Every structure is written in C-alpha cells, then in structure tokens.
Amino acid sequence: MGAREFSIETQDLTRVFRVKRREARGQTREVVALDRATLAVERGELFGVLGPNGAGKTTLIKILATLLSPTAGTARVAGVDVVENPWEVRRHIGMVSGGESSGYGLLTVEENLWMFSQFYGMRSGEAKKRIRELLEVVGLADRAKTKIYHLSTGMRQKMNFARGFLTDPEVLFLDEPTIGLDVQTARTLRTFTRGWIDDHPDRTILLTTHYMYEADELCDRVAIIDQGRVLACDAPAALKRGLQGEAVFRLTVDGDRDLGPLLGRVDGVQRFAHAARDGHTELDLILADENALVPVLTAIQGAGARLLSLEKREPTLEDVFLRLVGRSLTEVSEGGGEPPR
Amino acid sequence: MAVNLRAETLTFLRTAWGRAYPRVVGMQREKSWMLFDVFLPLLQVAAYVYIYRAIGAPPEFTGFVVLGGAMTAYWMNILWSMASQLYWEKETGNLELFIIAPTSRMAILLGMAVGGIFATTIRALGVLLAGILVFRVPMAPTSVPALIGVFLLTLVALYGMGMLMASLFLLWGRQAWHIANLFQEPVFLVSGFYFPVRALGFLVALGASIVPITLGLDAMRQLLYPQMMEGFRFLPVGVELGALAVLGVGFLFFAHRALRFFENLARREGRLTLRGQ
Numbered sequence: 001m002g003a004r005e006f007s008i009e010t011q012d013l014t015r016v017f018r019v020k021r022r023e024a025r026g027q028t029r030e031v032v033a034l035d036r037a038t039l040a041v042e043r044g045e046l047f048g049v050l051g052p053n054g055a056g057k058t059t060l061i062k063i064l065a066t067l068l069s070p071t072a073g074t075a076r077v078a079g080v081d082v083v084e085n086p087w088e089v090r091r092h093i094g095m096v097s098g099g100e101s102s103g104y105g106l107l108t109v110e111e112n113l114w115m116f117s118q119f120y121g122m123r124s125g126e127a128k129k130r131i132r133e134l135l136e137v138v139g140l141a142d143r144a145k146t147k148i149y150h151l152s153t154g155m156r157q158k159m160n161f162a163r164g165f166l167t168d169p170e171v172l173f174l175d176e177p178t179i180g181l182d183v184q185t186a187r188t189l190r191t192f193t194r195g196w197i198d199d200h201p202d203r204t205i206l207l208t209t210h211y212m213y214e215a216d217e218l219c220d221r222v223a224i225i226d227q228g229r230v231l232a233c234d235a236p237a238a239l240k241r242g243l244q245g246e247a248v249f250r251l252t253v254d255g256d257r258d259l260g261p262l263l264g265r266v267d268g269v270q271r272f273a274h275a276a277r278d279g280h281t282e283l284d285l286i287l288a289d290e291n292a293l294v295p296v297l298t299a300i301q302g303a304g305a306r307l308l309s310l311e312k313r314e315p316t317l318e319d320v321f322l323r324l325v326g327r328s329l330t331e332v333s334e335g336g337g338e339p340p341r
Numbered sequence: 342m343a344v345n346l347r348a349e350t351l352t353f354l355r356t357a358w359g360r361a362y363p364r365v366v367g368m369q370r371e372k373s374w375m376l377f378d379v380f381l382p383l384l385q386v387a388a389y390v391y392i393y394r395a396i397g398a399p400p401e402f403t404g405f406v407v408l409g410g411a412m413t414a415y416w417m418n419i420l421w422s423m424a425s426q427l428y429w430e431k432e433t434g435n436l437e438l439f440i441i442a443p444t445s446r447m448a449i450l451l452g453m454a455v456g457g458i459f460a461t462t463i464r465a466l467g468v469l470l471a472g473i474l475v476f477r478v479p480m481a482p483t484s485v486p487a488l489i490g491v492f493l494l495t496l497v498a499l500y501g502m503g504m505l506m507a508s509l510f511l512l513w514g515r516q517a518w519h520i521a522n523l524f525q526e527p528v529f530l531v532s533g534f535y536f537p538v539r540a541l542g543f544l545v546a547l548g549a550s551i552v553p554i555t556l557g558l559d560a561m562r563q564l565l566y567p568q569m570m571e572g573f574r575f576l577p578v579g580v581e582l583g584a585l586a587v588l589g590v591g592f593l594f595f596a597h598r599a600l601r602f603f604e605n606l607a608r609r610e611g612r613l614t615l616r617g618q
Contacts, residue, residue, distance in 0.1 A: 017611055062614050065441050069609045086608075090443040102434040104363040106370045111362070118359025119442035119449075121352030147370075163438075 006076075007171050007204035008041035008064060013073035015059050015228075033059040035228035036073065041221075044201040046194065048219030049208040050317060052329055056228035057208035058097075061173045064206070065095050078170050094169030098179030100160045105149030109140060109159050112148055113166060120167045127166070134162040139188055154185035161189055165196060174207040178214060186214075194218055212317045212329055224321055231324045236317055243315035243323060246270060247290045250313055251283040253305040259283065266299050268292025273328035280308060286323055356444040360452025361459070364422075368460045378414065379467035383475070386410035386468070389535045390476050400479055401569040402536075405562055407472030409534035411465040412554055415499055416528060418461040420521040423503030424510050426453055428517040431613070440613060446600050450507055454500040480565060488564045491578070494585040495557025501592030502553060508600040512607050528552055537562060537573035546575045553588050556581040 015034040021027045034056040041047040049057050062068035064077050066086035075082045078092035103112035110131050117127035135141045138158040148156060157177070164172055174193065178186035197205050209215050215222045216236045223233040232239060253259070256276045263272045263283070271286040287293060290312075300307060313319075321329040368374065386406050393402040430436040439449050472478055482488045510517045531541060531549035538546040538555055549555040560581040563570045576584070607613045 015611075065437075067437055067440055067608065067613050068611055087443070090441055093441060095437070095441055097434065097437075100434045102438055104367070106367045107363055111366070115359045115362055116438065116442075118355040119352075119439070119444045121348060121355055121444070 005043040006040045006079075007043045007045070008039065008047070008075075008077055008206060010037055010039045010060075010064075010075045011073055012036040012038055013060070013063065013075050014071050015056075015063060015068065016071045032228050034063070034070070037225070037228070037230050039223055039230060039233065041204060041206060043204055044197070045220045046197045046205045046207065046218055048215040048222040049206065049225055050210065050212065050215040050222050050321070050329070051208075051225035052210050055210075055225045057210075057225060058175055059228075060225075061095070061175045061206065061208060065093055065173055066090060092170040093173065094164045094167055094171075095173040095175065096160050096164035096177055098157070098176035098181075099153075101156070102160065102163075103148050103156075106147060108145050108147055109135065109151070110144045112159065113163055116163050117166055122167065130166055131162065134165060137192055138162050154181050157181055158185065158189065161192065168200070169203070171204045171206070174205060176208055176210070178209070178211065190214065190218055210329060212321070216317050222317065224317075224324060226321075226325050232320065239317060239320045240315040243286065243319055245289075246315075246323075247287040247293070248313045248315050248319050249283075249285045249287065249293065250309075250311045251285065251296075251300070252277075252308040252310075253281050253283065253300060254308055255279070255281065255305065257281045257303070257305055259300065259303065259305070262299050262303055263296065266292070266295050269296060271322045271326060273322055275328070281305075284319070284322060284328060286319060352443075353445050353448040356442075356448035357452040357455060360449050361456035362452075364453070364456025364460045368463060374464070375467070378464040379471060382410050382413060382468050383471050385413075386472055386535075387476075399569060400477075401566040403476050404478045404480065404566055405537060406535050407469060407476060407478050408561060408565070409536075409558060410472060411469040412558055413529065413534055414461045414465040414468065415458075415496070416532075416534075416552075416554055417525070418457045419499060419503040419506070420525055422457050423450075423453060423500065424506035425517040425521045427507050427511045428513065431615075437614060440604070446604065447504070447597055450504045450596065450600070453507070454503060457503075458496055458500065482565050483567050484564060487578070488561060491557060491560045491564065491582060491585070494582060494589065495553050495561075498553035498585045498589035498592060499557070501589050501596060504596035505592050505599055508596055508603050511600070511603045512610075512612055528554075531555070533558055537570065537575070539573045539575045543575070550584065551588075553585055556585050556588075560585075 013034055014032070014036055017031045017033055018028040019031055021029050037056070037060060049060060051057050059068065063070050063075055064082060066082050066089050069083060077089045080088045080092070082089050107115065110128070113131045114124070114127055117131070132141070132144070135144050138161055140155060140158045140162065143151065143155060148159065151159065161177065164174070178189055181189070193205065193207070197203060207219065219236060221233065221235050222239065224231045224239070256279065259274060259281065260272070263269050268288040269285060269292060270288055273284045275282050285296065287296070297307065318329050389406040390403050393406065427436060430439065439446070473480065513520070531545060532538060532552050532555040533541065533546070533549070538549060538559055541549070546555065556576070559575045560578045563574050563578050604613070
C-alpha cells in the first residue's frame with residue numbers, strides 16, 4: 001500500500017540511428033538520439049519533457065508509443081513493456097503530434113474523427129456523441145461538417161486534439177501539440193489539456209515542448225532534455241528554486257554585438273546567452289550573486305556598448321535550461337522558443 | 342475469452358468499415374474522376390478496337406478489349422491505392438495512427454481493399470457500359486453465376502496480392518513510386534489486357550499468372566465468348582478457378598505474415614516514422 005504507481009517508466013533508454021554520410025557514399029554514421037534516459041511518470045501526472053529541437057523528445061515519444069524500437073534500455077507504459085508487448089501497450093495509449101496532417105481531406109471533421117474511433121472498436125453512436133462533445137470543448141463544433149482540406153492549421157490541430165482524447169486513453173502523448181499555432185488556439189488547447197487531466201486523475205499525459213512557458217504553466221513535473229540526455233527532472237517551481245542563490249538579469253545594449261568572449265572573462269558570470277533583437281543585443285545573465293553585476297556593466301561599458309535596459313528577473317525554466325546546458329533554449333531552438341501564450 | 346473474441350471481431354469489422362469509408366464516400370465528392378477514370382481508359386480501349394476493326398478481326402475481339410479495359414482499373418487501384426498506399430499514409434501521418442491503434446493491420450488493409458473494390462467497380466462498370474454502348478460489343482455469357490464467381494475470386498486474389506505488396510511497400514520510401522510505375526505497363530502487356538494471353542505463348546502466360554488478373558481475364562473471356570476462345574484459351578476455366586483460389590489464400594496468408602515482419606523491421610530501423618525518405 002502507498003507504493004507509487006508509474007504510468008511510464010524508462011530505464012537507460014537509448015536510441016541510436018544510422019544515417020548516411022553525405023560526404024562518403026555508402027558509409028553511415030551513428031547519431032545518438034536518446035542517451036540512457038531514465039524517467040518515471042506517476043499516474044495522474046501531466047509530465048513535461050522540455051528541450052530544444054533535436055533534443056530527443058520525439059524519439060522518446062515514438063518509443064513509448066511503440067512506433068520505434070529502442071537500441072538499449074527498457075520502457076514500460078501502463079506497466080507493459082513496449083518491446084515485449086507493443087500490442088498490449090496500444091490498448092492504453094493515444095497520441096497527438098504538432099503539425100500533424102492526418103485524416104482524409106475529402107472527409108468532414110466529424111467523419112475523420114469517427115473513422116479513427118472505429119480503429120478502437122467504439123460503437124458508432126457512442127463515438128458520434130463523444131465527437132460532438134469534444135468538438136464543442138475545443139471550439140470546433142461549427143466546423144463539424146466541414147471537409148478538412150478547408151480547415152486552417154489551427155482548426156486542424158484542434159481536430160487532432162479531439163482525436164487524441166476521443167478514446168479517453170489511459171496514457172496520452174502530446175508531441176509539441178501547440179507548435180505553429182496562433183496564440184488563441186494554443187491557449188484553448190492548453191486550457192483543455194490541463195482541465196482534462198484535473199478531471200481525470202487516473203489518466204496520465206506526457207507532453208513534449210520547446211516552449212518554456214508551456215511547460216511551466218501546464219506541467220506538474222518537467223524533465224529537461226538536451227542531446228538525448230535527461231539533465232534534470234522536477235516540478236517547475238523546484239527547478240527554478242535551484243537558481244535562487246544566483247542572480248538572473250536581462251540586459252539590452254545597443255547594436256548587434258558579440259559580447260560572449262568579454263563576458264566569459266568576467267568573474268561571477270555563471271552563464272550567459274545573447275541574441276540580436278530589433279537591432280540591439282539582448283543578454284540573459286546568470287550571476288553568482290548581485291555583486292557580479294558591477295564588473296559586468298564595467299566590461300560592457302569598456303567595450304563601447306551603451307546599456308539600454310537592465311532588469312532583474314525571477315528565474316524561469318529558460319534560465320534553468322541555460323544553467324544546465326550553457327545555451328539558451330530559444331537560441332538552440334532557432335527562433336522556435338517564443339511561446340504562443 | 343468469448344467476450345474478447347467478440348470484441349476483437351467487432352473491432353476488426355469496425356476498423357475495416359472505418360477505413361473503407363473514405364474511399365466509398367470520396368467518389369461521390371470528387372466527380373472529376375468520371376473524366377479521368379472512364380473517358381481516358383476508353384480512349385486507350387478505342388485504339389485497340391479500331392486496330393481490330395481495321396484488320397477485320399471478329400467482333401468478339403472488341404469484347405476482349407473492352408473487358409480488359411474495364412479490368413485495368415483494378416490493376417491501377419492495386420498499384421496506386423493498395424500497394425503504395427501505406428507509403429502515402431506515412432507521408433500524411435496516418436500510418437503512425439494506424440500503427441498505435443489497438444486493431445488488426447489486416448483489418449485496415451481489408452478496409453482499403455473493400456473501399457477500393459467499391460470505388461473501382463463503379464469505374465470499371467463505367468468503362469464497360471460505355472464500351473458496350475459506344476462500340477456495340479456483343480455479350481453472351483454461358484453462365485452468369487460462373488462469370489460472377491470468377492470475377493469475385495479474381496478480386497479476392499488480386500486484392501490479396503495488393504495487401505502483400507502493401508506490406509512490402511511499408512518499408513520503402515520514394516522507391517515505392519518507381520516500383521509501382523515499373524509494374525504498371527508490363528503487367529498490362531503480359532496479363533493480356535487487350536488480347537488473349539495465350540497469344541504470348543504458354544510459358545509467358547504461366548509466368549504472368551502470378552498476377553491474378555491474367556487467369557481471371559482468361560476465364561471471363563472463355564465464359565463470355567466460348568467459341569471464339571476455343572483457339573485462344575490458356576487453361577480450362579476450372580483449373581483457372583482453382584489457381585485463383587490458391588493464389589487468393591496464398592496472398593492473404595503471406596500478406597499477414599509479411600505485414601507483421603515488415604512492421605517489426607520498420608520499427609527497428611526507424612522507418613515507420615521517417616518521412617520524405
């Protein structure tokens with residue numbers, strides 16, 4: 001009694017891909033997409049996997065969803081080994097991916113959803129009732145009879161969301177579900193996701209994202225992943241608390257400047273990231289303490305740069321990522337890190 | 342156990358109907374197919390009809406061609422909407438959803454086949470009726486039930502072959518397109534779509550019999566034009582029926598095995614989710 005129930009458990013999960021070398025015909029090289037990832041997600045959790053593009057998030061989901069075999073390590077979903085018994089795993093899972101274009105354009109929204117419900121053996125009447133309810137919830141009820149090739153990207157993703165929740169899966173995988181969506185649609189889907197898990201404490205969601213804000217707002221716990229490795233795993237607040245002994249600042253200086261080498265030499269600078277924005281340079285700094293700010297400002301002034309703004313911030317998951325990896329999440333995700341709030 | 346079996350059977354049937362549905366309703370929503378799928382094949386049929394007429398061939402030869410022209414729709418459907426279909430499903434993201442669904446892959450393929458047969462039969466009927474009306478083709482079947490039986494058995498064997506090919510194509514990427522292209526015209530030739538296959542010689546006809554349409558067409562022509570086919574028949578109708586049954590069972594059996602094998606292989610190699618390869 002009292003033992004924690006894990007919906008998802010991975011132990012040293014590894015996936016290596018062989019890819020063709022461009023420069024040498026016929027030869028391959030190995031790419032480690034997932035590197036000994038160990039995770040345990042409790043039943044009832046909305047668990048986030050945060051990392052930049054190419055960090056291994058999708059590879060993790062594909063393995064858990066039985067679409068890809070691991071090279072080494074083990075994974076269990078709903079207590080079932082994904083390699084030994086993928087068939088049984090599939091009875092417990094659902095999946096929605098961002099930017100998905102599944103379904104058939106000639107069918108309407110409700111016909112597409114009905115078709116997928118049939119693959120789960122749902123009775124037609126029950127499926128149609130559930131489809132109406134879900135379309136209402138995601139705000140797509142007025143498009144139920146629209147052929148899906150007439151839908152916008154956001155509407156299509158709402159339909160995909162409805163599909164994912166249609167069968168009330170025990171474990172649901174959401175792979176970058178709000179990628180490329182407008183602010184309003186992303187907010188609708190996030191609100192729905194949080195509401196669903198709150199209403200269904202016996203269900204579990206694993207959500208991957210490279211939007212720091214999304215992971216922070218939605219998830220009970222977050223694993224930070226980069227280059228296939230799990231670097232940290234805890235509640236967002238706990239991860240941010242880990243930075244409370246340090247001082248987090250955002251500075252803006254004039255011009256597009258590479259201040260990296262300069263800041264690297266200043267005592268007390270733990271980590272920094274810089275990005276050009278609107279003709280200026282934005283610097284995110286994690287300092288050992290507030291006293292380190294003076295030498296930073298002196299160094300910047302010495303380099304001939306003019307300080308435009310200075311803000312002391314509460315730590316965010318972006319700062320946690322910067323602290324762990326040495327690069328900012330936004331920088332690594334090449335512009336994809338701006339959250340559609 | 343009984344409940345499980347019942348539930349599994351229901352899921353199988355629902356899956357098959359669910360996957361057949363897009364093909365069944367899709368036809369009614371894209372009326373432009375009439376032009377491409379009836380008028381264009383009819384032009385090709387017309388070329389052969391006029392050649393036969395120019396050389397003074399008996400009118401039954403027109404019937405051979407029109408029947409062959411109608412059956413080409415099925416072969417096209419096998420190549421482009423069965424064999425290579427899982428490749429397209431992968432590109433659109435449907436394949437991943439098919440794989441993670443707790444249902445039989447054979448049910449999905451069966452749904453594709455049933456939907457394909459429905460849609461293609463309407464096209465084939467269009468070609469057949471247009472051919473009969475335009476070219477005044479004589480039709481005098483010796484046995485309508487036997488004719489229907491041969492036709493249905495041909496479809497079972499043909500779509501069994503399509504299912505087997507679909508499982509092979511599961512592993513391939515863009516090559517699927519080229520392979521389908523490669524199979525299209527040669528099969529039109531060696532299966533005797535526009536002439537009795539015996540004209541190619543017994544051995545070539547025997548080799549071509551791996552494509553069930555070869556035997557099916559020959560048997561249907563024998564049942565429609567018994568006198569004319571006396572000099573051209575490849576094998577007796579009974580033998581062809583037996584061979585079609587064996588092909589049907591064999592293809593379905595191997596499709597089932599191959600699907601499982603290639604799905605596991607594709608999962609190991611990461612090809613189930615790799616798009617644009």
